[in-house]
Amino acid sequence: DTAVSQTPKYLVTQMGNDKSIKCEQNLGHDTMYWYKQDSKKFLKIMFSYNNKELIINETVPNRFSPKSPDKAHLNLHINSLELGDSAVYFCASSPRVGQGHNEQFFGPGTRLTVL
Amino acid sequence: EDKVVQSPLSLVVHEGDTVTLNCSYEVTNFRSLLWYKQEKKAPTFLFMLTSSGIEKKSGRLSSILDKKELFSILNITATQTGDSAIYLCAVVQVRPGSGNQFYFGTGTSLTVIP
Structure with missing residues (x-):
């Protein structure tokens, strides 16, 4: 069983469109x-959610909005896509502090x- | 400002060489330091370090943390072409009343040539 899954794996779209990427975790973790x-392989954190509350919002454009319908899901919605948004987007989850290993x-x- | 710095940014070695990757950090409320290996897909977990001076080993890979000098090293002995990857260092910060905050370094790109 996949622990953290994302859909779609590939997304090609035109500038100006609105798109969403879905993420689900079945690990019972509190934080996503x-x-x-x-392109330089640098991982930059965009958002994290803890128990459905946004706790970190890095300085990303407000065209990006995370949406969490429940603890197991954190979707990323992007409005008015721009060329510079081209990248690989990773979803991750981790247990809350005190719940064991804090690897992601x-x-x-x-x-x-x-395009 | 909390930050994690890795060096070198890239490294090319021959099979059989030993490499040392460095990770230094300035992060308040430190909880742990993690090493990941990323090939073509998502990062995969290697080690978690929480205490100074205790070496973690897994096969040809080993890592150690120095909480006084605020750095960690990842050693790979007898490198193989399959070790070619980006190695990411991340530091976990505890935020009271909240979840963990992870700070990632830029990564070290390792290429092992036959």
């Missing part, structure tokens, strides 16, 4: 994250290409 990995479990990534 979205990362953007650019990553999803397989979604490669977004904006």
Whole structure:
């Protein structure tokens, strides 16, 4: 069983469109994250959610909005896509402090290409 | 400002060489330091370090943490072409009343040539 899953794996779209990437984890973790990995392979944290509350919002454009319908899901919605949004987006989850190992479990990534 | 710095940014070695990757950090409320290996897909977990001076080993890979000098090293002995990957270092920060915050370094790109 996949621990952290993302859909779609690949997304090709035109500038100006609105798109969503879905993420689900079946580990019972309290905290979920979205990362953007650019062409230089640098992982930059975008958001994290703890018990459905946004606790970190890095300086990302407000065109990006995380939405969490429940503890197991954290979806990423992007409005008015731009060329610079092309990247690989990773979802991850981790237990809350005190619940054991605090490693992160990553999803397989979604490669977004904006034309 | 909390940050994690890895060096070198890239490294090319021959099979059989030993490599040392460095990770230094300035992160308040430190909880642990993690090493990941990333090949073509998502990062995969290698080690978690919480205490200074205790070496973690897994086969040809080993890692140690120095909480006084704020750094960690990842050693790979007798490198193989399958070790070629990006190695990421992440530091976990505890936020009271909240979940963990992870700070990632830029990664070290290792290429092992036959």
